[in-house]
Amino acid sequence: MIRRPQNTLLSAVALIGLGASLPGVSQATEGGGTSYPLGAENYLSGAMPPPGVYGQLFVNHYEADNVRGNDGDKLPVDFRVRANAITPRLIWVSDYSLFGASVALHAIVPLVDLKVELNGQSQSKQGLGDIIFGPALGFHHSEKFHSTLALDMIAPSGRYDRDDLANTGRNYWVIEPVYAMSYIDPNGLNLDAKLMYDFNRENPATDYRSGQEFHVDYALGWGLGNGWVLGIGGYYYRQTTDDRQDGERIADNKGRALAIGPSVKYSGTNGWFVTAKWEQETQVRNRAQGDAYWVKLTVPF
Template identity: 30%
Template sequence: MSDNSGLGVRLGRKAAAALMVAFASLHVPDAQAAEGGLTNYVPGYYGDFAVAVAPPKGLYVYGTAYSYQAKLKGPAVPNTVSASAMLYLGGFQYVTDYKLFGATVAFGSYTTYLDANLEAKPPPFSLDASVSNRGDMSVSPLILYWSYGNLYVSAYQAVIMPTGDYDRGAALNSSRNYYSFDSVLALTWLDQKQGYEISLVPGLMFNTKNTATDYRTGSEFHLDGMLNRYLSQDFAIGLHGYVYSQFTDDSGAGAMKIRSSSAAIGPAVLWNTNSLGIPGKIVGKWLHEVDATNRFQGDILSVTAAIKF
């Protein structure tokens, strides 16, 4: 296995956060939990290869293309409300040689650009809208990595900030217009001799109020799971999935006592580029959402490239 199998952990996993904000002001029936039926949690994107393993010291620069094609799912929502979006991400993570509580210390941040479209055909909800603009950004000021033999542990606090453009009257926005605080723990069991890995990434997300709409999305639990098999030093395949559940009600203007949930599963592939003399990796992933309640349900395709400087 390559020493770079774990790079891209924090930035890559959170890279698509701003993609979902493209639908923040969705003008459809009030049958979706979370504002617009979406949140700052990125479905399935916390999954990676060797997710809790500290990369070697250095600066890592990331680029991600993330595609989402979906329909809104809810008890009173027609299934012809569809959405599509592309996210383009640029970010970095710096891994230091400092230790804190016995852990390797790192930090990182990213910014995004969104290109999204929303279409709702059935009257009286007919709508065809699009947006192409900068999105919100995320900062992880402290990332910690521990190792205990074959067990690896990582923890971090991400702050997603409403830096994108927002218009309350717009059908689509490139910002959700509120802060989210995501507390995440990553666990990896990795047998480097046999080339097998099992990882879990649970997290809790807490949201502030959207001051433009006086609406506050409820708190959320998310869990990403990965089963990976390393076939060589430079190549691996995996089965990735996620489960998401909102565990407190929304509040504020127009809030209803309903909550959202979803789940997905699909294949992933890793190629380390070390054999080319380039210290980096490329990860591709397809996740099919098998269930969704009061939020969008569809397919996610993503490609992430990372390089070490």
């Protein structure tokens, strides 16, 4: 009989995308941001816990002071962005099963503090971001290997104005299929990958439709046998199709990025755990380049 992990949660985690608009600057996807916060996940992204109700709290800080063009060179703009988010997430793992997997639902409500500076202009916004929700199926293949299938919906609930530098929402729906997997060994190798593909709808305020996006949050570490896992984590991002505005394709504008940095996890008693990481972006194309800091606390109710 396969034992389920007692201190893990399903994947399909998302917080906020960067709601900064950069008028006059060529950027992949509208405003150069994403609806999913790249690199949000860490260890245990693909393992679903036993039936019950679980809470998570994400704390995130992101900052960048340069924008990269299609060739990877820094663009000649005076730019800086600072984004903070405190984001609660509620997860319900049911007693029901489907195709041999546990059925779960989750909802995420991000609270955002954003400041953007561009060529002498500056704007700040605080408030609700875009809410994420969806169902998931959790599979337990062995004592150490687990996976999750999910379908996230990202709703345009955040504040948006097409003429603003800073927006806490992106003003369009996103459909995001998710597959996540986790290999968990408290005394050895820990490997996690959360694969996502974004189908962006059109922004009705601008007639702009951002291209489709593929991205992976990953973590690789070694368990020390005392609750600690030490290693690295980050994300890989690549835009797969061109943006379109008023039905016309925008060429040579696809985004790309790779991020990596130190990552750590500590598992306590009674099923709670905390993860933390710092990730630095590199190999960036048509996007802002910066650093992100993440802390995630998970507590069973």
